[in-house]
Amino acid sequence: MKLRIGILGTRGIPNHYGGFEHISEYVSEGLVKKGHSVTVYNSHNHPYTANNWNGVDIVHRYDPEYLIGTAGQFAYDFNCLADARKRNFDVVLLMGYTSSSVWGRLYPKDSAIITNMDGLEWKRSKYSKPVQRFLKYAEKLAVKHSQYYIADSRVIKGYLKDKYSIDSRYIPYGADLFSEQEREQFDKSEAQKEDYFLLMARMEPENNIESILEGFNNSTSRKNFKVLGDTGNRFGKYITHKFKNDERIQFKGSIFDNTAVRSLQNNSYLYFHGHSVGGTNPSLLEAMASEALIAAHDNPFNKSVLSSDAFYFNNAAEVRNLVENVQRHDTEKTMVKNNLHKIQYQFNWEKIIDEYEEFIMECYHARQIEKIVPGNR
Incomplete structure (x- = not known):
């Protein structure tokens, strides 16, 4: 079954920044090879300017972070979500929640919403106490407005279970062998x-x-x-x-x-x-x-x-x-x-991509049942 999948929450692919861009690059290309239609959102400042990368559709959206700093990430995520609402994705995969969960009420209503819950961002010592409090709030909003969850560490999976009583699917990052x-x-x-x-x-x-x-x-x-x-x-x-x-x-x-x-x-x-x-x-x-x-x-x-x-x-x-x-x-x-x-x-990309596809399919089918029988999830 071919699904329409949107991946949001990164600065874009190919990776020029960090972890979520890294995994989005591999997973998006892998899902395309398995027959799915995948769209990844890129910052308009991303050095890759084409509209397609290895079969993955690229949508460029305005990102004012370069002008106004961190606050620009919230505007960028808003711009991506506003576009995603028009595209009728079967599944929306959100990579992290730091600047997107505040827009939770704008998540596409008919899509299965999956959030990769990141790494307890509020614990990072680089953030001031007010920012750490906000990140805890953003985490809570991500749990509230998402329907399904990915944890890239068993430690985070356990934390989400203890803190919010939610089940998440453990899917780590992958790596290629040194050739x-x-x-x-x-x-x-x-x-x-x-x-x-x-x-x-x-x-x-x-x-x-x-x-x-x-x-x-x-x-x-x-x-x-x-x-x-x-x-x-x-x-x-x-x-x-x-x-x-x-x-x-x-x-x-x-x-x-x-x-x-x-x-x-x-x-x-x-x-x-x-x-x-x-x-x-x-x-x-x-x-x-x-x-x-x-x-x-x-x-x-x-x-x-x-x-x-x-x-x-x-x-x-x-x-x-x-x-x-x-x-x-x-x-x-x-x-x-x-x-x-x-x-x-354990951490090879082929296995990781298979696990992402399996979970995305599960979430899509569960969401279809949820829409037919509200509350049956």
């Missing part, structure tokens, strides 16, 4: 085998970048530490200034060449993943797929993915201990192999 072609494409001079530590993240406090670099800064290691991520924001400038006198720490900026990033992950001595808030993180999965040995912040989100196949840390002292003492012997090689196995059998 031989990717290995051969990259200039090895940039990624000398196991000669450096690596961190890749947005420059935000909850990603524990300061603790990681402080631990390394206090260590006796002779290796370099490469940091990937845009340091142009306030926290990024603070971090670069704090560690400017440590010549071992190299701020490389954002790298959008995925082959380059994955080669750097593959060749690192130890890859640090400091994310402490959110669901299944795409950069973590890609590090696993790239056969990196991983040290992760000790929290339920990371442990639900990595289990015992990583080193864990809570503070700078524990980071220093890892930097100075982690070896690359048989036990560590087994950890890398186990994580690669998880990518092959």
Whole structure:
């Protein structure tokens, strides 16, 4: 059965920004290959300007974020929803709720509304207390105005059940295995085998970048530490200034060449993943797929993915201990192999796309019954 599916809530595809754009790119293309008609909404500022991408219809809508900042996201989501109401989608898939759930009363009435509930955004320390309160309110509105829910982490699935007594479908992100072609494409001079530590993240406090670099800064290691991520924001400038006198720490900026990033992950001595808030993180999965040995912040989100196949840390002292003492012997090689196995059998894109299609079909049929027999859901 062919469905008309609209995907809203991202800045657009192909991905030039982050997690929801990343998964929307894969899922939309995968659903088209399965015969569905899929439309993805793009910001008018998105660098991709065509109206079709690999069979996915692209609708560009005005996005004033570049003029007025964060408030522009609400206007952009309104513009997307206003258009979606005219298109008679069978299913509307909302990626996140931060700036869309306030428009919940405008969600298309005849469509099955599915929201990917994101990663407990109100916990992020980068937000002020008033913003955190708003995000809790936005989360509540998303639950109220949606009919079906996706959780990209089992931790979030449990939270939604405990907090709101709703069932959600656990569907994580996916990752591609690191191919031989990717290995051969990259200039090895940039990624000398196991000669450096690596961190890749947005420059935000909850990603524990300061603790990681402080631990390394206090260590006796002779290796370099490469940091990937845009340091142009306030926290990024603070971090670069704090560690400017440590010549071992190299701020490389954002790298959008995925082959380059994955080669750097593959060749690192130890890859640090400091994310402490959110669901299944795409950069973590890609590090696993790239056969990196991983040290992760000790929290339920990371442990639900990595289990015992990583080193864990809570503070700078524990980071220093890892930097100075982690070896690359048989036990560590087994950890890398186990994580690669998880990518092959739990987090591969083919499986993720199949799960999205299955859930979308279930929601569509349930919605048809709901419309015939109101309240029977």
